[in-house]
Amino acid sequence: MIIPENIWQAHSFECSCGQVHSQPIKDISITKGALDKLGAVKENLGETYNKGFIIIDSLLNELIGDKIKAALDQGGILYSLCLFDSPQVLPNETSIVKIMADLDDTIDFMIAVGSGAVNDLARFISSRCRIPYISIPTAASMDGYSAEVSLLVLNGIKKTLNATHPTAIYADTSILKNAPPKLVAAGFGDLICKKTAAFDWRISNLINGESYCQNTVDVVDQIVEKTANNALKISERDETAIKDLAEGLMLSGIAMHWVGKSRPAAGAEHHLAHFIGMKAMMKNHPVHLHGIEVAVMTLVMIEVYHEILSRDFRNIDINVIYENSLDKDAYEKRILEVFKDSAPQIFKENENKIFEKEAWLAHAQKVKESMPQIKEELIPRIPDAQRIISVLTSMGAPAKPEELGLTEEDLKEAILYAKEVRNKYTILDAAEYLGCLEDVAEKVAAKMSR
Ligand SMILES: [Zn+2]
Ligand SMILES: [Zn+2]
Incomplete structure (x- = not known):
């Protein structure tokens, strides 16, 4: 390193x-x-x-x-x-x-x-x-x-x-x-998410050839681990634990400067947080602190990773998946229903979305071929959700979607459409091409709402 x-x-x-x-x-x-x-x-x-x-x-x-x-x-x-x-x-x-x-x-x-x-x-x-x-x-x-x-x-x-x-x-x-404790809990949330954010970056690197820096990931991961190991002391206001947390967050900011993008610091868990924030504003519901939303959405993404990476994609038929996918008109109709006044912004973000059959199948094939390596690399490194939950609970912070006011349906919708809020490839994009996004969203939403 x-x-x-x-x-x-x-x-x-x-x-x-x-x-x-x-x-x-x-x-x-x-x-x-x-x-x-x-x-x-x-x-x-x-x-x-x-x-x-x-x-x-x-x-x-x-x-x-x-x-x-x-x-x-x-x-x-x-x-x-x-x-x-x-x-x-x-x-x-x-x-x-x-x-x-x-x-x-x-x-x-x-x-x-x-x-x-x-x-x-x-x-x-x-x-x-x-x-x-x-x-x-x-x-x-x-x-x-x-x-x-x-x-x-x-x-x-x-x-x-x-x-x-x-x-x-x-x-x-x-x-x-x-x-205030709420702000400290938010900081912990904005730090612990770096693990799944790095997964999404690596996935885009393997599938799309996006530039990637393992050194940056390792440097951030090391400080996240250090903070997580000491995290129960954060709620006691131990000054060393707070210093570790502040250094971790600062380093994550520096890492974004290093690579000139937000990849080391934000992945699908941030898209989920943005999505539920947009929805809350639409419905005039209270908006939570960024890091509080990100913490809970990191727990959601840990489940999403477990759910997707435990599946076997070797025998999927990408032609059938393509036939079942939304064409451009159906996609635009759906986006208008979900995002309402914000739909134009979403269309702009996704102007390069693939609908044309040959290009779609070529990308799906690439995703399918990349999965064995993705599974091999990432399965052993999926973060321990229980450890994160106990830290959040010790700080009196929400650790469940329902504590953010989300129903099972809300969460399912968030998992399905969060990827539309940013043109930034994550496992949720890959899941669409693997034909399992809908099913994963349903299973994870049900599990997280129990
Ligand atoms: Zn953040
Ligand atoms: Zn580098």
């Missing part, structure tokens, strides 16, 4: 997969007292870091505002404040305008203090206004602190927009360990 020595600083290295991997974030620190590094931004990030702009909500300001200001004072760094009254900052137009209104041309850099929304806002404004930003995570709740996209809600609709990564991330474990 190749792990760069300076993994928490910007780096570039030649990997065994033949690619050069790099990570652009200048300084990442995950430790007790990491906040103090704010006083040394000139030394670490550049002489132009004279005046900061702290984006923070009132609750966090009460808890750690003074600490942040003290660290900046210590280094002689000037600052001004963008204070959100409500403890719940929404990543929408109103918040964007508030930040822009408080900004002025004396500001050299922004400091985003918080978990999801504040970072999404800072990433977006940083990229559009070309003002660098530093992220101060307050919860190890997801792997997106180093991301280059922003998830915003514009006109009431969730949108992913291109944005900019922070120049530094200072994650103070003495702050992280006091985050």
Whole structure:
């Protein structure tokens, strides 16, 4: 395994997969007292870091505002404040305008203090206004602190927009360990899913020849294992266990930079989570935290993997499967029924979907031929669901689809259509060509709803 020595600083290295991997974030620190590094931004990030702009909500300001200001004072760094009254900052137009209104041309850099929304806002404004930003995570709740996209809600609709990564991330474990239990459980969910995400990547590599890096998978897998082994201590707020969790999530973010795509961090379990999130919004049902949804959907995917990989596909007749598959018209009708107003977005995502017979059969043949190797490689590595369930339960987090408000029918529909939300090949795509997706969805939904 190749792990760069300076993994928490910007780096570039030649990997065994033949690619050069790099990570652009200048300084990442995950430790007790990491906040103090704010006083040394000139030394670490550049002489132009004279005046900061702290984006923070009132609750966090009460808890750690003074600490942040003290660290900046210590280094002689000037600052001004963008204070959100409500403890719940929404990543929408109103918040964007508030930040822009408080900004002025004396500001050299922004400091985003918080978990999801504040970072999404800072990433977006940083990229559009070309003002660098530093992220101060307050919860190890997801792997997106180093991301280059922003998830915003514009006109009431969730949108992913291109944005900019922070120049530094200072994650103070003495702050992280006091985050609400729900956020910590979400972080565990967004980390433990990396195992099935890597399976989906490998499957696309074997079937489609998609570029793949075993080294990246191994590096992420090692830290996921380390965190999982210690995970029961996370609920006790053991600072080392929280640090492991934060490092695991951060490394997963770095791994996405290395390979220039989300493959090491997200697979079908994320598609399932996006799908149920879309459905919840359509029905005006409560939406759960990203990592909470991902955790439960990882358990679903573990069942899906067991169900598919235990089958024998050597004697399937791909011609019969093709005859039973939906043609373009039937497919479009079905998508309209399932996705309603979001259907146009789904059609765009799937514009290269294969309907033409020869191409369909050629791909199905490739899937069929790849299955023996996929089974041989992956069956021994399917994660232990029970271990994940006990960690989630210890944190009081949901571990069953019904705890997210999903009926057996909802879950079946999610397994059947989740693959449509992203044009990213997973075992659910392969299952369609193997003619078993419907049956797998039914069996797994029934089993998970018992
Ligand atoms: Zn590589
Ligand atoms: Zn995620």
